[in-house]
Amino acid sequence: MKVEMFELGHVQDEKLKYAVIAALFQEQWVFVRHKERDTWEIPGGRREQDEDINTTASRELFEESGAEKFTIKPICDYSVTVKEEPSFGRLFFAEIEELGDLPELEIGEVRLFKEIPEKLTYPKIQSILHKWVLSSFEATNLDKRKIVAKVEKAEWNDFFRQRDLRLIEPEAFLVNNVHLLQTGSVLDIACGDGRNAIFLATNGFQVKGIDFSSEALERMRYFAEKEGTYVEGKEIDLRNAQLLKALDRFDNIIINHYKPTKDVLNLLPMLLNEKGILLICTFNYLQNVEKGYPREFCLEKEELVDRYPELVLLRHESFTDARGYFDGYIFQKNE
Ligand SMILES: C[S@@+](CC[C@H](N)C(=O)[O-])C[C@H]1O[C@@H](n2cnc3c(N)ncnc32)[C@H](O)[C@@H]1O
Known part of the structure; x- marks a missing residue:
């Protein structure tokens, strides 16, 4: 099964057969459970004949959640391809003001979640659509960004809370290129629970790790x-890139398995000392094409090659491993 996301309007209107509505009520996500299932799903359903897709979305939101008063807007189009047969839909975002009684139809239960629930119907599709809604906020609305940050932070904290208490291996791209780093300090951006930061610290670097997950940082301290x-x-929280300006200057910056926003990318050269090294390694666009990972979080083909006129590109590699498709870049700041 392949899930693909498209800009709004990219798919011909008559091909759109489904409307799916990620909805917030009192800053929590509305998920629904079909009477015959024990899994959760984002409200949504099939477009009726000659129905406007926006009407489908509002109708389905009411029928599946009981939402009586809400604002709703389209986010993007998507396709789900099974056995080479694509079906198309439109993803919406709604903010519900009033939830009424649930109509006596297919849905058995409506529940509010701070983050995406674990037991999902069609987990791959649902989690991609949910992530897409979150990432779409980034470009549009400041208040929503706060909600997104809160939800994503809770998700990451849960992730680290549930992870085995075991330090995983440092990233091979870093280990293989550690000789290119300058002696001295390192800033590890989105350091997680510290596999790379700790590898560098044990190799004589003074390392600072930043991340918005307090659980991750706690684990890093422990390890x-x-x-x-x-x-x-x-x-x-890297959504507020300006916070980086208050940090010191570093001999090296590493960013692994995290795609920085434009604002963060813009600030990186000024955070480096002269001759400082910047290493970035994360998923590339093939992770989206082959595995449906949101494009937003993937580096485009050669995206960073000409990104920094003030830095020299020492190395750029595209590679694949068991986890997927990656691009690694190493830059050096000129005098
Ligand atoms: C896939 S993990 C990578 C962790 C580490 N760099 C590694 O290679 O193991 C992504 C990390 O980004 C962090 N992160 C995601 N969004 C963030 C944000 N807005 N601000 C700060 N950290 C964030 C998460 O908490 C998580 O630790």
């Missing part, structure tokens, strides 16, 4: 102590 080393952790 560093266990390894007999030290990494300074700082909780920073």
Whole structure:
């Protein structure tokens, strides 16, 4: 099964057969459970004959959740391809003001979730659509960004809380290129629970790791102590890129498995000391094409090759491993 996302209007109107509505009520996500299932899904359903797709969305939201007063807007189009047979739909975002009684139809239960529930109907499709809604906020509305940040932060905290208490191997792209780094300090942006930061600290670097997940930072502190080393952790939400300006300057910056926003990318050169090294390694566009990972979080083909006139590109590699498709870049700041 393949899920693809398209800009709004990219799919011909008559091909759109489904409307799916990610909806917030009192800052929580509305998920619904079909009477015959024990899994959760985003409200949505099939377009009726000659129905406007926007009407489908409003009708389905009411029928599946009981939402009586809400604002709704389209986000993007999508396709789900099974056995080479694509079906198309439109994804909407709604903010519900009033939830009334649930109409006596197919849905058995409506529940509010702070983050996407674990037991999902069609988990791959639902999680991609949910992530897409979250990422679409980034470009549009400041208040929503707060909600998104809160939800994503809770998701990441849960992720780290549930992870085995075991430090995983550092990234091979970093290990293989560590000789290119300048002696001295490192800023690890979106450091997670510290596999790379701790590897660098045990190799003589002074490392600061920043991330918005307090759980991740707590684990990093624990692992560093266990390894007999030290990494300074700082909780920073990178959605507010300006916070980076208050940091020191570094001999190296690494960003692994996280696609920085444009604002963060813009600030990186000024955070580097002269001759400083910037290493970025994360999913590339093939992760979207082949695995349906949201395009937003993938580097486009050669996206960073000409990104920094003030930096020299020392290395650029596209590679594949068991986790997927990656691009790695290493830049150096000129005098
Ligand atoms: C896939 S993990 C990568 C962790 C680490 N760099 C590694 O290679 O193992 C992505 C990290 O980005 C962090 N993150 C996501 N959005 C963030 C944000 N807005 N601000 C700060 N950290 C964020 C998450 O908490 C998570 O630790």
